[in-house]
Amino acid sequence: MCGILGIISSDTNTNVASELFDGSLYLQHRGQDAAGIVTCGRGGRLYQCKGNGMARDVFTQERMSKLVGNMGIAHLRYPTAGSSANSEAQPFYVNAPYGISLSHNGNLTNGEELKKYMDEVVHRHINTDSDSELLLNLFAAELATYDKSRVNENDIFKALEGVYNRVRGAYACIAMLSGYGIIGFRDPHGIRPLLIGERLKDDGQRDYMLASESVVLKAHGYQVYRDILPGEAVIISKDKMLPVFKQVVPLKSYSPDIFEYVYFARPDSVLDGISVYRSRLLMGEKLAQNITDYYKSQDKNVLNEIDVVIPVPDTSRHSALQCAITLNLPYREGFIKNRYVGRTFIMPDQKQRQSSVRRKLNAMASEFYGKSVLLVDDSIVRGTTSQEIVNMAREAGAKRVFFASCSPVIRYNHIYGIDLADNKQLVGYNRTENEVSLKIGADHVFYQKLEDLIDCCQRDDSLKDHERELALTPVVSRDNSIISMIARNDEAPEITGFEAGVFTGKYVTGDETSYMLRAEQARARNARRSDSGSTGMDILDVKAPSEINIFNSGDY
Numbered sequence: 001m002c003g004i005l006g007i008i009s010s011d012t013n014t015n016v017a018s019e020l021f022d023g024s025l026y027l028q029h030r031g032q033d034a035a036g037i038v039t040c041g042r043g044g045r046l047y048q049c050k051g052n053g054m055a056r057d058v059f060t061q062e063r064m065s066k067l068v069g070n071m072g073i074a075h076l077r078y079p080t081a082g083s084s085a086n087s088e089a090q091p092f093y094v095n096a097p098y099g100i101s102l103s104h105n106g107n108l109t110n111g112e113e114l115k116k117y118m119d120e121v122v123h124r125h126i127n128t129d130s131d132s133e134l135l136l137n138l139f140a141a142e143l144a145t146y147d148k149s150r151v152n153e154n155d156i157f158k159a160l161e162g163v164y165n166r167v168r169g170a171y172a173c174i175a176m177l178s179g180y181g182i183i184g185f186r187d188p189h190g191i192r193p194l195l196i197g198e199r200l201k202d203d204g205q206r207d208y209m210l211a212s213e214s215v216v217l218k219a220h221g222y223q224v225y226r227d228i229l230p231g232e233a234v235i236i237s238k239d240k241m242l243p244v245f246k247q248v249v250p251l252k253s254y255s256p257d258i259f260e261y262v263y264f265a266r267p268d269s270v271l272d273g274i275s276v277y278r279s280r281l282l283m284g285e286k287l288a289q290n291i292t293d294y295y296k297s298q299d300k301n302v303l304n305e306i307d308v309v310i311p312v313p314d315t316s317r318h319s320a321l322q323c324a325i326t327l328n329l330p331y332r333e334g335f336i337k338n339r340y341v342g343r344t345f346i347m348p349d350q351k352q353r354q355s356s357v358r359r360k361l362n363a364m365a366s367e368f369y370g371k372s373v374l375l376v377d378d379s380i381v382r383g384t385t386s387q388e389i390v391n392m393a394r395e396a397g398a399k400r401v402f403f404a405s406c407s408p409v410i411r412y413n414h415i416y417g418i419d420l421a422d423n424k425q426l427v428g429y430n431r432t433e434n435e436v437s438l439k440i441g442a443d444h445v446f447y448q449k450l451e452d453l454i455d456c457c458q459r460d461d462s463l464k465d466h467e468r469e470l471a472l473t474p475v476v477s478r479d480n481s482i483i484s485m486i487a488r489n490d491e492a493p494e495i496t497g498f499e500a501g502v503f504t505g506k507y508v509t510g511d512e513t514s515y516m517l518r519a520e521q522a523r524a525r526n527a528r529r530s531d532s533g534s535t536g537m538d539i540l541d542v543k544a545p546s547e548i549n550i551f552n553s554g555d556y
């Protein structure tokens, strides 16, 4: 999961860089490794600033002041392919044809095949191991086939059709054609999120924003927004300033990644018409019901077994609160979060993740001493957090430590956006629930059932006329006065299911065994290389040197 963002403003005298920067801060939780912005100014001239680090570090005021232009795209990276090298920071850029930049959220599963195609058929040089560079070059190669000095919307949609037909995996993308406009497109299953928003200004002109999450659109005054559908693309050219949509390929399914609701997305976002916050509340409620049922089946009363419910900050807070309310137990913030430490799960190496859990969370003995505590987290993935947290609870004097996960046991790779090359890194891999409990040192582990999790992630009719409707089928603004240019003529299609491969081992794009095998081999190869002192660069989880190459000047 990365964060992507694009803006095109009707005001040719404005510089969108500052809004892109601000928007990036709203998407920081989706990627902490690298950040980048490319803007396009007069004469189609591009201005870029990108590199490893958080948005606030990469986007200094001085650098921002040099990014001119009324359109631009941004990226917040959490690497899932290639390495975490500086040179793989996005947006990527190719000069031919037309000067194209691209921000990609997702992970391709046929990168190897695409690399071969680039080499043998279209003869394009690929300079990094990033799948996003491949995707951009494929788009460029498709556009180049028209051999025109200027492309039109039809050519772009046709080129995207070529991309859709060749690419496998998850992709939500924002591209920018120098001097032309911005383009958004989403894979035919809609695995990763992408929305478009429209802002009507006092002068009657409109600005457009494309973003991974609705929270960015809302926060920046885009009054109307909606999800891009699976297989759909949108083009907003600077000349027309009118979004043109096309269902480029038929929707294969409508299967957003359920992990967006569990962990990835911000709670105040509404993705594909589903409120992330509401879904997390329901996760807590369902979990509480399961816990009650478990004790009932043993002729016990949950109120005699557990004294207090404590969340594992940050993501699980809302679920934990709802869980406590449903169980009729007190809720206490026993762990205090250090606000200066980011998300630990998306840090690039295991040592860093482990040490960061303690740096990030501190247990207050007053809330643990002599008590039976129920710790609630959104997920248990590698088990880094849960093991550390259970230890901390015991050190703080807890009598018994129960651990509840708002999602089911994670036994399989997440191939569309979590940096895992190997199932064996998962604490749930080949372990029963009791074995997980032993491994993390808890007295008992409670897991959500998959069917319950799916029930929690539904479009909620009670939200009509509020966020849900806006995110689905906008026609007019809240005050009924604005006829939106991004309205759909028909009802948004129903979600057909969720991408839940981490729980089931079945992926919406089909059998991906060979991709996983290749990823595993690459990791092993890399481990050997780094043992022998070489700087392997072709897989994840390796802190690559911040080398300077053609895509990056090193000083951004």
Ligand SMILES: O=P(O)(O)OC[C@H]1O[C@H](OP(=O)(O)OP(=O)(O)O)[C@H](O)[C@@H]1O
Binding pocket: 263, 312, 313, 314, 315, 316, 342, 343, 344, 345, 346, 377, 378, 379, 380, 381, 382, 383, 384, 385, 386
């Ligand atoms: O089993 P693990 O491999 O440790 O992964 C799961 C944990 O990682 C995430 O927390 P993170 O600190 O990344 O983010 P948060 O502050 O949003 O909860 C998630 O919320 C779990 O707490």
Ligand SMILES: NC(=O)CC[C@H](N)C(=O)O
Binding pocket: 001, 002, 003, 077, 078, 079, 080, 081, 082, 088, 104, 105, 106, 107, 108, 130, 131, 132, 417
């Ligand atoms: N998390 C993502 O969306 C990653 C995008 C791309 N696969 C990369 O590694 O840069």
Ligand SMILES: [Mg+2]
Binding pocket: 312, 313, 314, 315, 316, 377, 378, 385
């Ligand atoms: Mg967490």
